[in-house]
Amino acid sequence: MTPGMDSQYDVIVIGGGNSGLCAALSAREHGGSVLLIEKAPREDRGGNTKYTGFFRFTYNGLADILPLAPDITEDERRRVELPPYSADMYYNDIMRITGGRADPELTTILVNSSRPALNWLAKWGLKSELLYDMVIRLGEKLYWEPGVCIRPKGGGKGLVDALFSIVEAEGVTIAYEVTARQLLCDNTGRISGVLVKTKDGLKEIAARKGVVLACGGFEASPEMRAKYLGAGWDIVKVRGTKYNTGEGITMALELGAKTSGEWTAPHATQVDAGAPEHDHGSETFRESYQNGILLNTNGDRFLDEGEDFSLYTYAKFGRIVLRQPNALAYQIYDQKVKSLLTSDYNIGTPPVVADTLEELAEGLGIDSTKLVKTVTDFNKAVQEGEFSPAKLDGKKTVGIEPPKSNWALRIDAPPFLAYPVTGGITFTFGGLAINGNAQVLDTTDNPIEGLYAVGETHGYYYHNYPGASGLMRGSVFGRIAGAHAMGHQVIN
Ligand SMILES: Cc1cc2nc3c(=O)[nH]c(=O)nc-3n(C[C@H](O)[C@H](O)[C@H](O)COP(=O)(O)OP(=O)(O)OC[C@H]3O[C@@H](n4cnc5c(N)ncnc54)[C@H](O)[C@@H]3O)c2cc1C
Structure with a gap:
C-alpha cells in the first residue's frame, strides 16, 4: 500500500x-475518515x-x-466602490449567460450558498485580499x-496551499501519484470503493460512506475533445492542468450515470498565440479586448468586442477566435487605452507596434488596404459619449457589422499595438x-448511492460561463457532498 494509505475509509x-x-x-468536519487521492505528484498538485x-x-x-x-487597509476601505451583488443578480446572470439552461435548483443552491461557503472557508483560516488583477481604477476609486x-x-496557488494545509491539519490522508481507474460497487449497485493505480500497482480501496468525483472535466484529453467537441479541438492549447483527462466522468458513465451540461461547447478564452501546449495558467490570458478591436488575418472584425463585461464574454470568445483562419486573431489597441491592459500583456509574445495603420498591416502580414478600411470604417462608426470601463457605458458604433456595443473608442492614437491571440480551452x-x-x-x-460529483466533473454550464462561478460551484457542492456522504446537510 502507498505509504500512509489504508485499505478503507469513510469517504x-x-x-x-x-x-x-x-x-x-467537509467530510472530515462531519467526523469521517477521509482519503484524498491525486493523480499528480505533490509538486504539480492543485x-x-x-x-x-x-x-x-x-x-x-x-x-x-x-x-x-x-487585512484590507483603512485607505483601501475608503477607496473601494462596491455596489451590492444580490442573489437575484447572480441567479439572473447565470440564467442569462447559459440561455436559461442551467439547472434552476442547483443554481439557487449555488447562489444562496456562495457567501456562506466563503465564510465557512474563512472560518477554517482561508484569507482573501482585494482583486487587483481585475480592478478598474477611476481616479482614486477602485471598481470591479x-x-x-x-x-x-496568493491567488489560485495560495488557495491550493491553504486548503491542503487545512485538510492535512484536520487529518485527511493525501495520496499523490494515485490515479482512480474504476469505481467499485456492491451487489445493490451502491458505490463501495475505488480501484486505483499506484506506483506499486493496482489496489482496491473501500469507501464505507461515499466516493466523491472531483477530478475535473475532459479538457486535457485530445481523444475526448475530438469525440465530443469536434474536429480541430484535439489540437487546441490547454490553459490548465494536463491531468484532467475525463476519467471521473468515464468511470461513472460506465455505471449508468446521467450527463448534463453542454458536451459540444467548452469554456475557451483568448490566449497568447505563442502560449505553450498546456499548463500556461493566467499569464497567457488576453482579456482586455473590450478596450480595442479584434481583427482576423483577413483584416476583418468578427465579433462585438463590447457586447458585455469581459467576465460574461471571455469564455465564449475563445471559441470564436478558433473558428478564424489559422485559429489566429489580433487584438488591436492604441495609446489611449494602453494603460487599461492587464499586466499579463507584459508576458509572452510582444505586440507588433506601428506608427501607422499601413505599417501595422505590414507587420502583421495582413492586406494593407483591407486593414486600413476596416479600422477607418470602425472609427467612422464610433458614436460620441463618455467612455467608462466601470460600467456598460453604451458608447457604441452605428452602421457597421459586427457592432461594438460598449467602450467603442476610435483607434487613432499611435503607436498602435497588435497582440496575436488564439483560443485556449479552459474546461x-x-x-x-x-x-x-x-x-x-x-x-x-x-x-447512484454513495457517488458524488463536484467541480468540473459535474456538467452544469451551457453556451457560456459567468466568470469566477466555477470555483464557487466547487466550494458549494464540495462542501455539500462531504457533509451528505457523512449523513449531514449543510446549514448556511
Ligand atoms: C487558467 C485558468 C484560470 C481559471 N480561473 C478561474 C477563476 O479565477 N475563477 C473560477 O471560478 N474559475 C477559474 N477557472 C476554472 C477553475 O479552474 C475551476 O472552476 C476550478 O478550479 C475547478 O476545480 P476542480 O476541483 O473541479 O478541478 P481541478 O482544480 O482541476 O482539480 C481536479 C484534480 O483532479 C485530479 N485528477 C484528474 N483525474 C484524476 C484521477 N483519475 N485520479 C486522481 N486524480 C485525478 C487532477 O490532477 C486535478 O488535480 C480557471 C481555470 C483555468 C484553467
Missing part, C-alpha cells in the same frame, strides 16, 4: 483541486485550481467582504465588474448530472 475523494479539497474538509484567481459570490457591500479579507472583488491570498461544460445533495444521478434520475 474517498478523487482529485485535489478546490472542489475535492472542500469535499474532503489541478486547474492553482491557475485560478477569484470567486463569484453575493455581497451587500464592503461590510460583507471584511470578514473574508480582514459585478460579482467579483477579492481573491484568496469542459459537459459532465455528470447531480441533485442538490451533489449525488450523481442515473439515467432514471435516481441517485
Whole structure:
C-alpha cells in the first residue's frame, strides 16, 4: 500500500483541486475518515485550481467582504466602490449567460450558498485580499465588474496551499501519484470503493460512506475533445492542468450515470498565440479586448468586442477566435487605452507596434488596404459619449457589422499595438448530472448511492460561463457532498 494509505475509509475523494479539497474538509468536519487521492505528484498538485484567481459570490457591500479579507487597509476601505451583488443578480446572470439552461435548483443552491461557503472557508483560516488583477481604477476609486472583488491570498496557488494545509491539519490522508481507474460497487449497485493505480500497482480501496468525483472535466484529453467537441479541438492549447483527462466522468458513465451540461461547447478564452501546449495558467490570458478591436488575418472584425463585461464574454470568445483562419486573431489597441491592459500583456509574445495603420498591416502580414478600411470604417462608426470601463457605458458604433456595443473608442492614437491571440480551452461544460445533495444521478434520475460529483466533473454550464462561478460551484457542492456522504446537510 502507498505509504500512509489504508485499505478503507469513510469517504474517498478523487482529485485535489478546490472542489475535492472542500469535499474532503467537509467530510472530515462531519467526523469521517477521509482519503484524498491525486493523480499528480505533490509538486504539480492543485489541478486547474492553482491557475485560478477569484470567486463569484453575493455581497451587500464592503461590510460583507471584511470578514473574508480582514487585512484590507483603512485607505483601501475608503477607496473601494462596491455596489451590492444580490442573489437575484447572480441567479439572473447565470440564467442569462447559459440561455436559461442551467439547472434552476442547483443554481439557487449555488447562489444562496456562495457567501456562506466563503465564510465557512474563512472560518477554517482561508484569507482573501482585494482583486487587483481585475480592478478598474477611476481616479482614486477602485471598481470591479459585478460579482467579483477579492481573491484568496496568493491567488489560485495560495488557495491550493491553504486548503491542503487545512485538510492535512484536520487529518485527511493525501495520496499523490494515485490515479482512480474504476469505481467499485456492491451487489445493490451502491458505490463501495475505488480501484486505483499506484506506483506499486493496482489496489482496491473501500469507501464505507461515499466516493466523491472531483477530478475535473475532459479538457486535457485530445481523444475526448475530438469525440465530443469536434474536429480541430484535439489540437487546441490547454490553459490548465494536463491531468484532467475525463476519467471521473468515464468511470461513472460506465455505471449508468446521467450527463448534463453542454458536451459540444467548452469554456475557451483568448490566449497568447505563442502560449505553450498546456499548463500556461493566467499569464497567457488576453482579456482586455473590450478596450480595442479584434481583427482576423483577413483584416476583418468578427465579433462585438463590447457586447458585455469581459467576465460574461471571455469564455465564449475563445471559441470564436478558433473558428478564424489559422485559429489566429489580433487584438488591436492604441495609446489611449494602453494603460487599461492587464499586466499579463507584459508576458509572452510582444505586440507588433506601428506608427501607422499601413505599417501595422505590414507587420502583421495582413492586406494593407483591407486593414486600413476596416479600422477607418470602425472609427467612422464610433458614436460620441463618455467612455467608462466601470460600467456598460453604451458608447457604441452605428452602421457597421459586427457592432461594438460598449467602450467603442476610435483607434487613432499611435503607436498602435497588435497582440496575436488564439483560443485556449479552459474546461469542459459537459459532465455528470447531480441533485442538490451533489449525488450523481442515473439515467432514471435516481441517485447512484454513495457517488458524488463536484467541480468540473459535474456538467452544469451551457453556451457560456459567468466568470469566477466555477470555483464557487466547487466550494458549494464540495462542501455539500462531504457533509451528505457523512449523513449531514449543510446549514448556511
Ligand atoms: C487558467 C485558468 C484560470 C481559471 N480561473 C478561474 C477563476 O479565477 N475563477 C473560477 O471560478 N474559475 C477559474 N477557472 C476554472 C477553475 O479552474 C475551476 O472552476 C476550478 O478550479 C475547478 O476545480 P476542480 O476541483 O473541479 O478541478 P481541478 O482544480 O482541476 O482539480 C481536479 C484534480 O483532479 C485530479 N485528477 C484528474 N483525474 C484524476 C484521477 N483519475 N485520479 C486522481 N486524480 C485525478 C487532477 O490532477 C486535478 O488535480 C480557471 C481555470 C483555468 C484553467
